[in-house]
Structure formats: C-alpha cells, structure tokens
Amino acid sequence: MTTMPEPGDAAFDALRRYAPMVYGPTALYSLGQGAILPLLPALAADLGASIASAALIAAAIVVGQLCGNIPAGWLVSRVGERSTMLIAAVASLAGIAGVLLARQIGVLGISVFVLGFCASSFAVARHTFMTTRVPFRYRARALSLVGGSFRLGGFTGPFVTAGLLALFGDEHASVWFFGACLLGVALLVAFGPDPEEKAIAAERLAARDPSPSEAAEDTGEPVTGSVPAGERLGVAGTIWRYRGLLARLGSAAASLSAVRSARQAVLPLWGVSIGLDSQTLALVIGVAGAVEFSLFYVSGQVMDRFGRLWAAVPALLLMGAGFGALAFTHDLDTSVLWFGVLALVIGVGNGLSSGTLMTLGADVAPKADPASFLGAWRTLTDGGAALTPLMISGVTAISSLSVATGLVGVIGLVGAGAFVRYVPRFAPRQR
Structure with a gap:
C-alpha cells in the first residue's frame, strides 16, 4: 500500500518550491529597503533640507510606489514577471x-521616487505570479x-542600519547595502530556478499522477504554468470592466490599508504626546511589531481553512476598536499603560x-490578464496607505x-462592515 499525501503536504511542497523565486527575493529586497527608509530624512537634512522638505523626501518612496502600480501592471502583462523584475532591479540600481x-535635494527626491516606482514593479510581478500559479486551497x-x-x-532592516552606522559612521553605508541587496535580487531572478519551468513541471507531474486527496480537494480553479489565454483588455479596459468591483471591494481593501498605515503615524506621535521617552517608545512599538510579525502565517491558515472574512473582519475590528479606545485615554493617569495594551491589540x-x-486581489483578478487588474487593485490599497498620514x-x-485617532478607529469599523457586505458577493470562498 502507498500512503496518500495529505493536502497540507502538497501545500508545503509547493510553498517550498516558490521559496527561491518569490520569498527569497522578497525578503532580500525588503531587508535593503528597511535599512534605508529610516535614514532618508537624515540624508535630506545633510543636503540642507528643512524638516518639512525631509518629510517630503521620505514620502517620495510611497508616492513613487503609488504612481508605479498601473504602469507595472502594463509591463507585467507585456513582458512577464521575470523580465519585469529584472528591469525593475536595474532601474532601482x-x-x-x-x-x-x-x-541637491531635488536629485535626492527624484532618486527616491524612482526606488518607489520600481518597488511597485517587484510587488505587482510577485503578486501576478502567485495569482496565476497557486491553487485556491492554499493561496492565502x-x-x-x-x-x-x-x-x-522591514523588521530586521533598522537593526542592520544601526549596525552599519556603528561600524562605518556614515548613513551612505545603508544605501550601499541596499544596492548590494538589489544586486542579489537581480542575480536570484536572472540565474535562479525559472518560475515558468518550475510551474510547468509541477503541473505536468500532477497531470501524470493525480492523487485522490487532491481530486477531493479540487476547487475547480485551473492552475497553469502561464497566464491563461483569453481576451486582453489592456489597463484602461480592465479598470473600466471591473469598475464596480474596484469601487466596492477595492474601497473596503483601501480602508484596511489605511488603518494599517495609521499605526505607523499614530503610535509614535501618541507616545511623544503622553511624554514617553524615546527608549520606552521604541520598546513598545518594537514589541507590537514583533507580535505583528509572529502572526503572518496564522493569517494565511485562517483564510485558507475558514475563509477570507475570518481574517479581515477580526483584524479591522481589533484595529478599529484599538484606535477608538486609544482616543479616549490621552488625559488619563494610566495613559501609558493603556498605550502599551492598545498598541499590542x-x-x-x-x-x-x-x-x-x-x-x-488574487481571488477577484481576471484569469486572462491579472497583471493589469492587480496594478489597479494595488493603486487603491497603496492610495489608502498614502493618504492616511496626510489625513492624520x-x-x-x-x-x-x-480626534484623528478616533477617526482612524471609525474607518476600521466601517471597513469591517464593507468587507462583510462585499467579500461574499465578489470573492466567494470557492470559485
């Protein structure tokens, strides 16, 4: 007798297969980006920028990413994921x-904008690849x-920055480090296992020897080695055809992105406003960040086993209630205690x-041309993240x-209701 593979084993094998082509480059790129982000205001200040100008330089990377999503979707649909990532790596260098x-400050701002613009190409290419290759049952x-x-x-990058500053005493060391990370990403993408060949080989193997358990778990979703053939509408046509979905579910997604972005703006400001010293503030935010990082795979398990709503709605309710409650604690004698507890929530x-x-985004993207749709989808979500600090x-x-913190809480609670309303309509659990 042969032992039938469990669906979880198939998921683990597939996830491990994607490691060198998706997860490795993602971690390496974000490590370099996380090392440079804290130093952008300092680099601007070294060139004589005011506080306001330095803030604009730091924001240029977010603006670049927001502007680059739709062009990135067009590029991926034309030349493919691997070529897009290579082009983005060269442009990032x-x-x-x-x-x-x-x-000059202007040259620095344009350069940072280019980095953000190219970051969107990496993001859309990865997203498109996973959308077209991963079966529904373990997509999340x-x-x-x-x-x-x-x-x-992003979590380890600032620690790398601290080490480089201690070693070299120059902010530009982190910029060189980001460049080395980009070179490593380019080498992984160019000479690593070909995503297309890996996906096609896995599909052929599954076709020759389908397991009964996999047949039982089949969702009816095709998994192919390349983007399925079909009508290609282009970027503008795709956005127009799916305008209703983008306006409704996309707005709900933008609310989640907005609340997630708000924690980076509100928590440091709140800590300063209640009189925390820098060390205590960094400790509280660091512990909250460690909690965030520890739960990333739990989120995927919940979505795959119980449905997308069981992760999105509790997340928005927790964050919305956390910000809403925080808004009423500023003048309390126990404000520091409440700040620590609610930061963890x-x-x-x-x-x-x-x-x-x-x-x-992967659930609702059209099979024929997912890249154009995902570019528009990511523009909405990145827009929510970019506008929130300005609103605050x-x-x-x-x-x-x-009042600003309470408004963020309201956005979170309204967003939870929007997910309950629109996810079952546009992204049913199985398609």
Whole structure:
C-alpha cells in the first residue's frame, strides 16, 4: 500500500518550491529597503533640507510606489514577471546611484521616487505570479508568506542600519547595502530556478499522477504554468470592466490599508504626546511589531481553512476598536499603560491581516490578464496607505491627535462592515 499525501503536504511542497523565486527575493529586497527608509530624512537634512522638505523626501518612496502600480501592471502583462523584475532591479540600481551621488535635494527626491516606482514593479510581478500559479486551497498561505517575507526584511532592516552606522559612521553605508541587496535580487531572478519551468513541471507531474486527496480537494480553479489565454483588455479596459468591483471591494481593501498605515503615524506621535521617552517608545512599538510579525502565517491558515472574512473582519475590528479606545485615554493617569495594551491589540489586528489584501486581489483578478487588474487593485490599497498620514496630520492640526485617532478607529469599523457586505458577493470562498 502507498500512503496518500495529505493536502497540507502538497501545500508545503509547493510553498517550498516558490521559496527561491518569490520569498527569497522578497525578503532580500525588503531587508535593503528597511535599512534605508529610516535614514532618508537624515540624508535630506545633510543636503540642507528643512524638516518639512525631509518629510517630503521620505514620502517620495510611497508616492513613487503609488504612481508605479498601473504602469507595472502594463509591463507585467507585456513582458512577464521575470523580465519585469529584472528591469525593475536595474532601474532601482540607477536610483541607488542617484541617492549616493545626489548633491541637491531635488536629485535626492527624484532618486527616491524612482526606488518607489520600481518597488511597485517587484510587488505587482510577485503578486501576478502567485495569482496565476497557486491553487485556491492554499493561496492565502502562499501570499501570507510573501507578506511575512516582506515584514521580515522591514523588521530586521533598522537593526542592520544601526549596525552599519556603528561600524562605518556614515548613513551612505545603508544605501550601499541596499544596492548590494538589489544586486542579489537581480542575480536570484536572472540565474535562479525559472518560475515558468518550475510551474510547468509541477503541473505536468500532477497531470501524470493525480492523487485522490487532491481530486477531493479540487476547487475547480485551473492552475497553469502561464497566464491563461483569453481576451486582453489592456489597463484602461480592465479598470473600466471591473469598475464596480474596484469601487466596492477595492474601497473596503483601501480602508484596511489605511488603518494599517495609521499605526505607523499614530503610535509614535501618541507616545511623544503622553511624554514617553524615546527608549520606552521604541520598546513598545518594537514589541507590537514583533507580535505583528509572529502572526503572518496564522493569517494565511485562517483564510485558507475558514475563509477570507475570518481574517479581515477580526483584524479591522481589533484595529478599529484599538484606535477608538486609544482616543479616549490621552488625559488619563494610566495613559501609558493603556498605550502599551492598545498598541499590542492593534499589533495583533495588523498581524491577522497579513496577506489579506494580496489574497483578495488574487481571488477577484481576471484569469486572462491579472497583471493589469492587480496594478489597479494595488493603486487603491497603496492610495489608502498614502493618504492616511496626510489625513492624520490635517485633522490633528485642525482639532487634536485624539480626534484623528478616533477617526482612524471609525474607518476600521466601517471597513469591517464593507468587507462583510462585499467579500461574499465578489470573492466567494470557492470559485
């Protein structure tokens, strides 16, 4: 007798197969990006930038990513995922050179914008590849691992920065480190296992020897080695055809992205406003970040086993309630205690949402040309993330930080209701 493979074993084998072509480059890229992000304001200040100008330089990478999503979708649909990532790696190296050689603030800003623009190409290419290759039954786990790989780099990058500063005493050392990471990504993509060949070989093997357990778990979703043939509408045509879906489910996804982005703006400001010293503030935010990172695979398991709503809705409820409650604690005698507790609650909610936006985008993307759709989808989600800090800044200037924090909580709770309304309509559990 032969032992029938469990579906979990098949999922593990597939996820391991994607490691050198998706997870490795993602972790390496995010490690380099995480090392440079904390130093962008300092690099701008070295060139004579004011505080406001330095903030704009730091924001240029987010603006570049927002602007690059739709062009990245067009490029992936034309030349494929692997070629797009290679083009983005080369262009990113040009951006790194610009940062190193910049002697004016404008040149630095343009170079940082280029880095963000190219980051969107990496993101859309990875997202498209996983959308067209991974079966529905473990898609959420696969995409949560992509999110976890990115978080790993972002979590460890600042520690690398601290080590490089201690060793060399120069902020540009982190820029050189990012360049080395980009070179490593380019080498992995160019000379690593070909994603197309791996996917096609796995499909042929499954076709020759299908297991009964896999047949029982079949969702009816085709898994192919290349993007299925069909009508290609182009970027504008795809956005127009799916405008209703993007307006409804896309807006719900943007609310999740907005609340997730808010924690990076609100928590440091809140800690400063209640009088925490830098060491305590860094400790609280660091512990919350560790909690977020520890839950990324749990999110994928929940979505695959119980459905997308069971990760998205609890995540938004936790974060929305956390921000809402935080808004009423500023003047309490126990404000520091409440800040620590609610930062952990928000961290748990953010950890549960890992991979949710990528998974939902993959669920609803058209089979014929997913890249164009995903470019538009990521523009909506990145837009929510980019606009939230501006909203918090504006509301705080007009009213107070407590009002801005409470507004974030309201966005989270409304977003949870939007997910309940639109996910069953547009992204049923099995298709």
